[in-house]
Amino acid sequence: DVKVTQSSRYLVKRTGEKVFLECVQDMDHENMFWYRQDPGLGLRLIYFSYDVKMKEKGDIPEGYSVSREKKERFSLILESASTNQTSMYLCASSPFSGNTIYFGEGSWLTVV
Amino acid sequence: SQQGEEDPQALSIQEGENATMNCSYKTSINNLQWYRQNSGRGLVHLILIRSNEREKHSGRLRVTLDTSKKSSSLLITASRAADTASYFCATDENTGNQFYFGTGTSLTVIP
Numbered sequence: 152d153v154k155v156t157q158s159s160r161y162l163v164k165r166t167g168e169k170v171f172l173e174c175v176q177d178m179d180h181e182n183m184f185w186y187r188q189d190p191g192l193g194l195r196l197i198y199f200s201y202d203v204k205m206k207e208k209g210d211i212p213e214g215y216s217v218s219r220e221k222k223e224r225f226s227l228i229l230e231s232a233s234t235n236q237t238s239m240y241l242c243a244s245s246p247f248s249g250n251t252i253y254f255g256e257g258s259w260l261t262v263v
Numbered sequence: 264s265q266q267g268e269e270d271p272q273a274l275s276i277q278e279g280e281n282a283t284m285n286c287s288y289k290t291s292i293n294n295l296q297w298y299r300q301n302s303g304r305g306l307v308h309l310i311l312i313r314s315n316e317r318e319k320h321s322g323r324l325r326v327t328l329d330t331s332k333k334s335s336s337l338l339i340t341a342s343r344a345a346d347t348a349s350y351f352c353a354t355d356e357n358t359g360n361q362f363y364f365g366t367g368t369s370l371t372v373i374p
Contacts, residue, residue, distance in 0.1 A: 254305035
């Protein structure tokens with residue numbers, strides 16, 4: 152079975168902290184994505200990666216960075232967390248462009 | 264960026280009834296997908312329909328695509344309480360690299 156694993160389900164961080172959200176997929180997929188989901192706004196793409204060490208900005212990259220050192224792992228980094236980054240973060244992967252996207256269970260981040 | 268828009272935002276039906284939700288989008292697409300999300304969980308893929316297809320079925324699900332109207336519909340027949348979830352459509356731009364999601368339809372099936 153396809154599996155996308157997000158390392159933390161729930162996190163509480165303080166304003167200004169550096170936050171790492173980790174995601175691992177076991178399907179040898181080329182593409183990986185980070186989305187943010189907020190009520191009434193749907194899913195918004197933060198960053199995506201189509202290959203190791205490659206990244207592309209999505210719609211809302213400000214305040215975030217990403218790292219993809221290995222094909223199976225895609226990390227989202229909040230350099231200096233702010234309260235407006237309190238949200239649910241969803242990692243996803245797909246085998247190639249235009250194909251089914253597989254999601255992790257989500258990480259609920261609260262910044263206080 | 265392009266984004267699918269689902270309609271209605273919320274839908275409440277009795278168990279056994281059919282549920283229909285719609286998705287409209289703005290520009291040309293290669294593919295459109297429907298996903299389901301149970302409360303507080305990740306999204307689960309339901310169906311992918313390509314731009315040259317008009318209809319697809321999967322179990323109790325039927326998806327139609329009208330590229331001339333830039334719209335799609337998801338029909339769930341003989342609904343069950345377990346179908347209670349949010350449903351999202353996702354559309355790609357012609358590059359196919361990214362999928363953009365709408366804000367979803369919240370479906371409640373009353374037992």
